Amino acid sequence: MNETSASGENLLFLTDEQLRKGIEAMFFAYRGFTADPDRILSELAYGRAHHRAVHFINRSPGLTVNALLSVLGVTKQSLNRVLRTLIEDGLVESRVGRKDRRERQLFLTEKGAELERRLSEAQRARMRTAYRTAGPQAVAGFRQVLEAMMDEQIRAQYLSLKEVRS
Amino acid sequence: MNETSASGENLLFLTDEQLRKGIEAMFFAYRGFTADPDRILSELAYGRAHHRAVHFINRSPGLTVNALLSVLGVTKQSLNRVLRTLIEDGLVESRVGRKDRRERQLFLTEKGAELERRLSEAQRARMRTAYRTAGPQAVAGFRQVLEAMMDEQIRAQYLSLKEVRS
DNA sequence: CTTGGAAAGTCAACAAGACTGACATAAAAT
DNA sequence: ATTTTATGTCAGTCTTGTTGACTTTCCAAG
Numbered sequence: 274m275n276e277t278s279a280s281g282e283n284l285l286f287l288t289d290e291q292l293r294k295g296i297e298a299m300f301f302a303y304r305g306f307t308a309d310p311d312r313i314l315s316e317l318a319y320g321r322a323h324h325r326a327v328h329f330i331n332r333s334p335g336l337t338v339n340a341l342l343s344v345l346g347v348t349k350q351s352l353n354r355v356l357r358t359l360i361e362d363g364l365v366e367s368r369v370g371r372k373d374r375r376e377r378q379l380f381l382t383e384k385g386a387e388l389e390r391r392l393s394e395a396q397r398a399r400m401r402t403a404y405r406t407a408g409p410q411a412v413a414g415f416r417q418v419l420e421a422m423m424d425e426q427i428r429a430q431y432l433s434l435k436e437v438r439s
Numbered sequence: 440m441n442e443t444s445a446s447g448e449n450l451l452f453l454t455d456e457q458l459r460k461g462i463e464a465m466f467f468a469y470r471g472f473t474a475d476p477d478r479i480l481s482e483l484a485y486g487r488a489h490h491r492a493v494h495f496i497n498r499s500p501g502l503t504v505n506a507l508l509s510v511l512g513v514t515k516q517s518l519n520r521v522l523r524t525l526i527e528d529g530l531v532e533s534r535v536g537r538k539d540r541r542e543r544q545l546f547l548t549e550k551g552a553e554l555e556r557r558l559s560e561a562q563r564a565r566m567r568t569a570y571r572t573a574g575p576q577a578v579a580g581f582r583q584v585l586e587a588m589m590d591e592q593i594r595a596q597y598l599s600l601k602e603v604r605s
Numbered sequence: 606c607t608t609g610g611a612a613a614g615t616c617a618a619c620a621a622g623a624c625t626g627a628c629a630t631a632a633a634a635t
Numbered sequence: 636a637t638t639t640t641a642t643g644t645c646a647g648t649c650t651t652g653t654t655g656a657c658t659t660t661c662c663a664a665g
Contacts, residue, residue: 287570292563301593302585303469304512320650346470351652353615375613375660397458403587404453407580414573414580419468421569427467486621504642517623519643541632541641
């Protein structure tokens with residue numbers, strides 16, 4: 274009822290109005306975040322699902338289909354359609370697993386890596402600009418809040434990949 | 440190649456790897472951000488599109504269809520399907536515009552407001568927890584980066600609603 | 606060694622929600 | 636009177652999610 278009740282301490286300053294603004298900021302920012310890759314993808318008759326698959330295959334070459342659909346949070350049937358077109362178009366290579374031959378290991382081809390670079394460069398450019406505009410301290414806060422917003426298991430997954438691979 | 444090259448200044452610290460982590464943080468956090476409302480919506484055979492419509496009608500009662508589809512960034516055909524079900528189900532009321540009788544002004548019914556509260560409370564709860572975990576300074580940075588990530592016109596739209604309505 | 610799950614992946618069919626295009630109606634503007 | 640604007644609707648397409656049913660491969664218990 275009293276909006277100014279938290280104005281002194283500034284630690285418990287979470288009015289519903291401020292939370293609502295945060296919610297809308299997420300919504301609008303996410304739209305900006307996906308806008309540039311979306312434009313590139315639509316030229317090629319691909320969608321966001323293709324982008325995500327290519328992104329994570331690039332990040333972890335050789336990961337299995339199961340690992341990929343787990344990180345993407347979709348069903349294997351849904352992923353499979355996307356994956357099939359990427360393989361048909363020669364962007365992704367699917368090799369039979371070395372140890373377990375039921376598994377398929379996924380890799381980007383040179384052509385796939387090229388698309389990945391194009392997409393992620395567009396996305397990074399926007400992120401870079403936003404980071405520079407907001408400044409280093411803001412970036413740290415940005416990451417902290419986003420991490421706190423993730424589901425538990427997802428956050429663990431995310432944090433476990435925080436280190437750069439050699 | 441050398442990761443520590445930016446460790447001194449900490450102003451131009453934007454390695455591709457750090458940008459990639461930011462991109463993934465957005466992806467995973469957005470999933471968390473929508474997870475709670477999605478669960479509620481699926482019980483009711485609604486989707487995210489319904490949530491967004493209800494959210495913005497609640498924020499700006501009496502806004503026109505045109506204004507709504509502009510803020511949502513979808514076509515009228517797409518919005519219309521969602522809006523029709525919300526009106527049929529008695530969550531949204533569409534009144535002929537007072538000044539311009541071509542326009543329809545949109546309002547939540549009590550039932551609609553109830554769903555809005557349920558959805559936004561779930562979302563606010565997560566946001567509140569994330570904010571408290573990260574702290575006030577992080578929250579400020581979070582908002583700064585998100586604002587910088589929006590498209591120009593969207594940001595203007597967003598900022599113009601920054602003030603609390605009476 | 607065989608057989609009977611279990612696990613990984615694929616195929617088929619369906620649904621939500623986005624899109625475009627065409628058209629209808631009513632009201633406002635010229 | 637004519638044109639423009641705001642809204643709604645119908646039809647059809649696309650992406651990307653879903654479930655269900657199937658094949659191939661592995662492993663473990665008898």
